[in-house]
Each structure stands twice: as C-alpha cells, then as structure tokens.
Amino acid sequence: ARAHAGYLTDLAEQAETELRGDGQARWLPRLALEREDIDAALAWCTAHAPDEPDAGLRLVASLGWYWYFATHPDGGRRVAAVLGAAPGGSPAARARALQALAVAGRPGACIVHPNPDCAAAAAQSRELFAGLDEEFRAALSDTLLAVEAIGSRDAAEAFALLERADRQFARDGDAWCAALSDFVRLELHAGTGDLDEATAVGHRALLAFRALGDQWGVSAIQFHLGMALHRAGRLAEALAMYEGALASVRDVGPANTVQYALAGAGHVTLLLGDADRAAALFAESHAVARQLGAEGNPRAAVGDGLLARERDDLTAARERLTFAQQLLTGLTEPEWTAAALVGLGHVAEADGDLDSAESFHRRAWQTVPGHAAALEALACVSVARGDSTETARLLGAAEAWRQRRHRPANRLDRADAERAEQAARAVLGDSEFDEVYRAGAARPEAVLDDADQVPARR
Numbered sequence: 001a002r003a004h005a006g007y008l009t010d011l012a013e014q015a016e017t018e019l020r021g022d023g024q025a026r027w028l029p030r031l032a033l034e035r036e037d038i039d040a041a042l043a044w045c046t047a048h049a050p051d052e053p054d055a056g057l058r059l060v061a062s063l064g065w066y067w068y069f070a071t072h073p074d075g076g077r078r079v080a081a082v083l084g085a086a087p088g089g090s091p092a093a094r095a096r097a098l099q100a101l102a103v104a105g106r107p108g109a110c111i112v113h114p115n116p117d118c119a120a121a122a123a124q125s126r127e128l129f130a131g132l133d134e135e136f137r138a139a140l141s142d143t144l145l146a147v148e149a150i151g152s153r154d155a156a157e158a159f160a161l162l163e164r165a166d167r168q169f170a171r172d173g174d175a176w177c178a179a180l181s182d183f184v185r186l187e188l189h190a191g192t193g194d195l196d197e198a199t200a201v202g203h204r205a206l207l208a209f210r211a212l213g214d215q216w217g218v219s220a221i222q223f224h225l226g227m228a229l230h231r232a233g234r235l236a237e238a239l240a241m242y243e244g245a246l247a248s249v250r251d252v253g254p255a256n257t258v259q260y261a262l263a264g265a266g267h268v269t270l271l272l273g274d275a276d277r278a279a280a281l282f283a284e285s286h287a288v289a290r291q292l293g294a295e296g297n298p299r300a301a302v303g304d305g306l307l308a309r310e311r312d313d314l315t316a317a318r319e320r321l322t323f324a325q326q327l328l329t330g331l332t333e334p335e336w337t338a339a340a341l342v343g344l345g346h347v348a349e350a351d352g353d354l355d356s357a358e359s360f361h362r363r364a365w366q367t368v369p370g371h372a373a374a375l376e377a378l379a380c381v382s383v384a385r386g387d388s389t390e391t392a393r394l395l396g397a398a399e400a401w402r403q404r405r406h407r408p409a410n411r412l413d414r415a416d417a418e419r420a421e422q423a424a425r426a427v428l429g430d431s432e433f434d435e436v437y438r439a440g441a442a443r444p445e446a447v448l449d450d451a452d453q454v455p456a457r458r
Contacts (some may be wrong), residue, residue, distance in 0.1 A: 002044075003042075008034065008038055011061045012038075012063050012066065013058075013062040015030070016063075020176045020177075022212060022213030022214060024214070025215070027066070031066050032070065035246055045059055049085040049092045053090075053093070054088030057086050057089045057185065058097075060100055061079075063075070063100065064097075064101070065103055069370055071292065076118075077105075091128050095128035095134070096137070099221040102118045102122035102141070103118075103144065111144075112150060112183060114150050115147075119145055119148040122145040126145060129141060138168075139164065140165070140177055141170035143180055146165075146181075146185075153189045162185055162357055165181055168172065176212055179208035182204050183202075183205050186221070188204040190224075190227075190228035195232050198225070199229075202221055203225075209442065210430070216249075218245075219245045220245075222241045222244040222261075223241070223264070226245060230242075230267070235271055239269065244259075256292065259292065263281070263297050264289065264299070266279050266303045267306075269281060270303060270412075271411050273411075275310065275311070276303075282307070286300050286301075295326075297327070298333060299336055300320065301327055302324045304316075304324075305340065305343050306343060308320055309346060314351065319349070328340065335368055338364040338373070338374060341363050341367065341374075342383075345358070345361040345364070346380070349380055349381060357381050364377070372405070375394045375401065376416055378394050379394040379395050379420040380387035383420045389426035391424040392436035393439060395417060395437055396440025396447075397441060397444040398417065400440070400444040406442070
C-alpha cells in the first residue's frame with residue numbers, strides 16, 4: 001500500500017507540472033482512470049497520517065491542479081482533510097499541500113474567485129516557502145493571495161504582490177505562471193473600472209497561453225474578458241469573447257467553462273434583442289451543466305427568468321428565477337443571487353404584491369450592497385405606492401452607485417428605471433424631480449442605510 005501511494009504520488013507530481021501548459025489533454029484523462037486507486041491511496045495515507053504524515057500531504061499537494069482543472073468540487077475538501085489528519089508533516093510537504101488547497105478549494109472552480117479560506121492557505125504556504133527559500137513556490141502563493149483583492153476598491157497591495165511574483169517568474173523563465181499573474185491582474189483592473197488596462201493585460205495573457213498550447217488558459221482569459229466587457233456594456237466585444245472561449249474548449253468535452261460561457265453569451269444575446277437565440281444558448285448551458293452532474297446552470301436559469309419576464313410570461317419567470325435561487329444556494333455568486341432576487345421582485349410587483357416585491361429587492365441589496373438594480377427596483381415599488389419623492393432619491397443613488405462600481409445600466413435595467421422615472425416626473429415635475437435626484441446621488445450611502453435598515457412596510 002505504501003508503494004502504491006508512492007507510485008501515484010510520483011505520477012501526480014509529473015502531471016502537476018505538465019497540466020500547467022499543453023499537457024491537459026494527456027493528463028486529465030490519464031488521472032481520471034486512476035480515480036479508484038487515488039481514493040484507495042488517500043484512504044491509506046489518511047489512516048497512517050500520524051506515523052507518515054508526508055505521504056498524504058505529498059499526494060494531495062500534487063493533485064491540487066488536477067482537481068482544479070478537472071472541476072472536482074470535492075478537491076479542496078480532500079486536501080483540507082489530509083492537512084487536518086497530518087498536523088505533524090514537514091514544512092515542505094505542508095507548504096505544498098496548503099498551496100494545493102488555495103487552488104483546489106476555489107469556489108465555482110474559478111482560480112480568480114476570492115475566498116478567505118483560500119487566501120489564508122496561500123498566505124500560510126507563502127510563509128513556509130519563504131522559510132525554505134523556495135522562491136518560485138512563494139511567488140506562486142503570492143499570485144494566489146493577490147486574488148483576494150479582486151473586486152475591492154483598493155488593490156495596490158495585490159498589484160505589488162503580482163509585481164514581486166512576476167520578477168521571480170521571469171528569473172525562472174516560467175511563462176505559464178507569468179500568464180496566470182496577468183489573469184489575476186486582468187480581474188483586478190476590471191474591478192477598479194480600468195477596462196482598457198484589463199483588456200491589455202488580458203490579451204497579453206491570451207497570447208502567452210496560446211503560445212503554451214494551454215486550452216484552459218485561452219478559454220478562461222476569453223471568458224473573463226467577456227464578463228468584464230459584458231459588465232461594462234460593450235456587448236458586441238463581450239459576445240466575441242464568449243464565443244472565443246467556447247471555441248477553445250468545445251473539442252475537449254463538457255468543461256466547466258463551457259456552461260458559463262454559454263450562459264454569458266445568452267445574456268448578451270438577450271440584451272442585444274435576439275430572444276430566440278438567447279433561449280437556445282440558455283438551454284445548451286443547462287445541458288452541459290447536467291452532463292457535469294448539476295441540475296442546471298444558475299446563470300442560465302436567471303437568464304430564462306429575465307427572458308420569460310420580457311415575454312410577459314410571469315408564471316414562467318417566477319418558476320425559472322425560483323429555480324435559479326435553488327441552484328445558487330451554497331454557491332458564492334452574490335451578483336447572480338441579487339439578480340434573481342430583483343427579478344422575483346419585479347414579478348411580484350407586476351402581480352400587485354408590493355410588500356413581497358420590496359422584500360425581494362431589499363434582500364438583493366443586502367446580498368450585494370451597492371447593487372444599483374436593487375435601488376432602481378425599489379424605486380419602481382415606491383412609485384407604485386405613490387411616493388415619487390422617494391423614487392427620485394433612489395434613482396439618483398442608483399446612478400451614483402453605477403458610476404462608483406463601473407456598472408452601466410443594461411437594456412432591461414434601463415427600462416425599469418425609465419418607467420419609474422417617467423411616472424415620478426409626471427407627479428413632481430422636472431425641476432423638483434431633478435433636485436431630489438441630485439440629493440440622492442450626492443449621498444448614496446445614506447440611501448444604502450435606509451434601503452438596508454428601514455423595515456419593509458406591511
């Protein structure tokens with residue numbers, strides 16, 4: 001059994017390096033064939049962890065990238081279990097296992113998804129590698145640690161971590177890790193609203209991954225560039241990126257990226273006005289998700305609900321958005337959870353249930369503070385209740401949050417905001433509406449407090 005575990009560790013260590021490049025097509029199916037043997041070896045290593053802790057630590061350390069690329073959602077849990085069973089392992093083995101945890105434990109199988117547990121693992125591994133003078137591994141941990149700043153308003157420290165890592169990757173001649181660093185940098189720039197810089201470093205990473213023959217990297221960069229362009233309202237460019245991501249991975253099977261790129265393309269297509277094509281893309285996204293063992297894709301389910309609402313099918317809209325909520329349960333997808341809640345609120349408003357509508361919109365705001373669509377939706381409820389002053393204030397605050405978060409209104413959001421605005425202007429007149437609107441825009445945090453804390457009317 002000891003020799004068996006050692007053999008699999010040697011195999012996985014060889015795979016680990018080659019998976020970061022053009023070896024995915026060879027190693028993903030090869031390691032998939034070893035699933036039962038890996039399970040048996042891990043069971044033996046865990047049972048013998050008190051006496052031989054490094055055996056299990058080395059095995060899970062070498063499997064971290066495999067579990068990530070193969071979209072095994074239990075990979076992070078398995079690494080964590082071995083770390084827990086082997087507290088007395090050597091610093092070298094423990095450092096590598098912690099780094100594997102920072103990779104395999106990423107929510108949604110997304111390496112650029114911030115997560116405090118992954119950040120803690122990356123920081124611990126970085127400290128151990130520094131003590132061991134393993135500068136390359138420490139630089140890779142720095143890159144993983146920088147992910148935690150994605151979406152924050154101050155990413156200066158993360159950019160400094162990436163610059164330090166880049167210098168080490170250049171010394172080691174590791175183009176793959178340099179491209180990974182640019183991937184993180186892309187997301188940091190997108191989060192701060194610097195889309196031009198995000199696009200520039202994204203294209204640099206894309207060229208690097210293409211030169212390396214890494215289909216995951218090519219697809220992932222295009223998908224994330226597509227999302228950044230999508231959020232910024234550059235829909236034609238976003239669609240081209242989503243389609244490029246799909247073209248990069250379709251031939252290698254139902255990769256995790258495929259279902260999300262299909263959903264993204266569906267949302268963009270819906271915003272561009274092609275409802276039939278959007279419906280087909282959402283359906284295909286669900287089909288791929290089911291191939292991967294899920295009930296459906298949550299982003300596609302949100303799209304189904306938005307499409308049904310646009311077609312005035314409120315029953316279908318409610319059913320699909322409720323299904324989206326079910327799929328989102330347990331996932332770290334706050335933006336899409338908020339989108340589903342706002343959609344359900346609009347359906348409730350259309351049914352005349354303003355109390356439920358308000359509740360949904362407030363929950364969306366609490367899920368993502370600063371979510372402008374939730375404020376615009378609350379404005380729709382306010383105007384339906386005859387409170388045009390509150391409507392104007394909410395709309396002004398929503399616009400301020402859109403500018404702060406670099407999220408312009410899309411076609412569907414704009415339609416809801418405009419109907420609320422037109423109704424409020426008809427009551428207040430342009431001069432008074434504009435005055436209240438400017439007051440809301442000047443103090444958006446005050447509206448946030450009100451929307452978050454004032455009890456819903458009953």
